[in-house]
Structure formats: C-alpha cells, structure tokens
Amino acid sequence: MAFYFLIPIDTVSYNFNKFSFMGIVMRLAFLVFLVFSSSSSIARAQSTDARERALLAAVDNNYDHALQLLEQTVDINSGTYNFPGVRLVGERFMQEFAALGFDTTWQPGDEFHRAGHVVATRHRKGPKVLLIGHLDTVFPVDSPFQEFELIDKHFASGPGTTDMKGGNVVMLEALRGLDAVDALDDLSLTVVLTGDEEASGEPLPLARKSLIDAAKWADIAIGFEDGDSNPATAVIARRGSVDWELTVTGKPAHSSQIFQPEVGFGAIYEAARILNAFREQLAGKKLLTVNPGIISGGTTVNYEAGSGGSATGKDNVIAQTLRASGDLRTISPQQLAKVQSEMLSIVADSLPQTAATIRFGEGYPPMSATDGNRKLLSLFDEVSRDLGFGPVQAVDPRNAGAADISFTAAYVDMAIDGVGLMGSGGHTVDEIADLRTLPMNAKRVGVLLLRLIER
C-alpha cells in the first residue's frame, strides 16, 4: 500500500498542479478510491466465482498487448478532419474485433462529410448490448501533440489516450476477457466506433444513423468515454445540447426618432428584451442552461452562426438587424420542449416596429437518469465493490457534456457511460492516461457483462 500511496499521489499532483483546487479534490477522491480498493480486496475472493476470476486473470495476462494496441492507435493521427487517419485507426480496431469473431464493416461518411464509422457485430443469443466508442480526436494533423509517451509504469501521455482510443481498448480487453471464459456466444453484441464524435458530421441524423439503428436493436448501451475520469463515478445522465439562432429586425431611422410609435425601438433593444427575458424566466431552473454566445447588430451584419461575425452601423442610426446564437442544455426531452416553447413565446412578444425569429438546431438529445440506467449503475457498482475497486456513483449531469451515448437514450432500456480509460487533461496537449484504469475498467465491464448473461 505504501507504494500505492506515495507514487501516484505525486504523479496525480503533477497532472493537476495548474488547478490547485481540482488537484486537491482529485487527490482526495483518489485516496478514498485507494482505501476502498484495499479494504474490500478481502471480499473479492468471496463474491467472485471461478469464471469471473478466470476473466480477471485473462485481462491481466493481456495487459502488454493492450498497451501496445493503445500506443499503436494513439500514434496514428486521427483528428476528426484527417479522414485517412480516422480510417486507419478504424481499420486497426476492425482487425481486433474480427479476431474475436465479429463481422466488421466500414461505413463511409461521405453523406455527412466525415471519415465514417466502424460497425462490428457479433449477434448470438442473450442480452443485446451496444458498445460505443469513437475513433477521432480533437488534435489535427498539424497539432504539436502526436505521440504516445509512457511517463512511468502508471501514466502515459498522448492525443486520444483517454478520449478515447483507451476507451476502445478497454472495450476490447473486456471482450477478450469474456472470450477467454467462452462467454462471448452468450451475448449479442454491436460495436459502433464513430469517426466524428468530437465534431459531428452534418446533417446530424445521417451522421448518427448507424448509432441510432444499433440502439433501436439493442437493450443495453455502454459508452467507453472517460466520463469525469474518476473510477468512483460513471455517467447515467447527460444533458442534451441544441444550438439556437436569433434573428431580429427593426425599422432604420435617425436615432432622434427612437421611441416614437411609428419608428419603434430598433433591433438592438428588441434583442436585449429577448435575452433579458430568457435570463429572467429561465435562469435557476434545475439542470437548464441557456447561453447566448455570440451577438452582432447594427445597420448591416455579416454573420455566421456559432462562429462569429461583424456589424456596421452608426451611433445616430437605429439598428436595423441583429443576429445572435447560443446553446440550450436540458436534462429531458420534456424539459427541452417546454423551454423551447417558452423561448418562442418570449421571441414573439415583439416591441413596436420590430420582429424576431428563433431557430433551433438538431443538437444532441438529453439522456435522462431512467430507472433502467440506475439499475445498470447499481449492477456496475456491485461488480466494482466485489472486485475490490470500491463503490461507483452517478456523475452530476451538470458536469457531463453531451456524447454519442445520448443518441441511444431514447431506444435502450439501460445505459451507462464513462467506463473507459481515465486520466486528465482531455482535449489539451496535457492529456494523460492513468493506465491502472485500463485493466480495472476492462475487468469491471467484463464481469458486468458476464453477470448480465447470468441474470
């Protein structure tokens, strides 16, 4: 234990030293995790049967190969827009799934302007499970961050180590563990590894068709994102996110005439009214956020929703046009529908001589904490305790961004995410994986699936 206590705490502080508060929180979480891991290791022998123990041993035995696969795939640049790179990573993973008896296909992404996805199926009997990963990273070909580097026995850096080539490897290692105990034929499995998770293709319904089709078939969905990178948590609820775009027009006139009934208030006052009403009516509602991100207004506007724009005008001229855009995050489809209708009626209540419209994008659907998701989490928690890895709680949805699993939420009975390779610094050149979570999560998912067969 002394070894465990001294080495990782130092290394963890190295990861978080720039964020001292988070550093402390993470170190405390890690300590709690280690205490649980050691105190319940005695329980392990009693609560896992021979088959589970054989699965655990198989995961351990395959660790070197797993690490090698992680290194190989991280070393291939697969920034979302590097289509050949995304494809190459896809092919590498397809080999691994084929070796486990999966039928693998590459689904080209031409229709939605991205590289494409891997879909691998192994449909036999038993529970129908969808396993979700992604091939792309946020690091383009010209990023300075390109290579896997082993820092020490426990930590490695590299683009996409935790987000989420490592998650794909965790998925494979869990399956290899199941294969080692001849359990794969008692499951019906579909794997979808999307090639555009970090910047999804458009139109979105086409970009997510493979995933949604698989979800319609499946009963259970498991996502291998890194979650909030704490082995003591998993994700069972994510807020959905949709973009909105506001267009406002007013009557142009000399500024001296503003407030007159025949001239009205102009586009900028009208936008201010709308945005302030959003704030007054919607701020503070549970798990709801509405954020205006960009705005430009004046006599003319050159505007691209979501990325920026410019405006021209004069201080003594009433603004004729205005564009603004932002996002809206909600926890359930019901909340989304309700808030959208409130926003529409605020927008419609125009000041004199102005008009406004709001358009909502497609976005990511919400994933609510259903009873099914809670049930799956409680099974995962039980597995984790039995294996000596400590309890697992749900991540606060406020801290979980939208992800691919959200698209499956409407179709499956049970879903859980955030069981991949964990670490810190995701989406930055400081991305570092805690390699100890690779076998840990492969074991936890492997045994979870084994118990789902036997349930």
Ligand SMILES: [Zn+2]
């Ligand atoms: Zn990811």
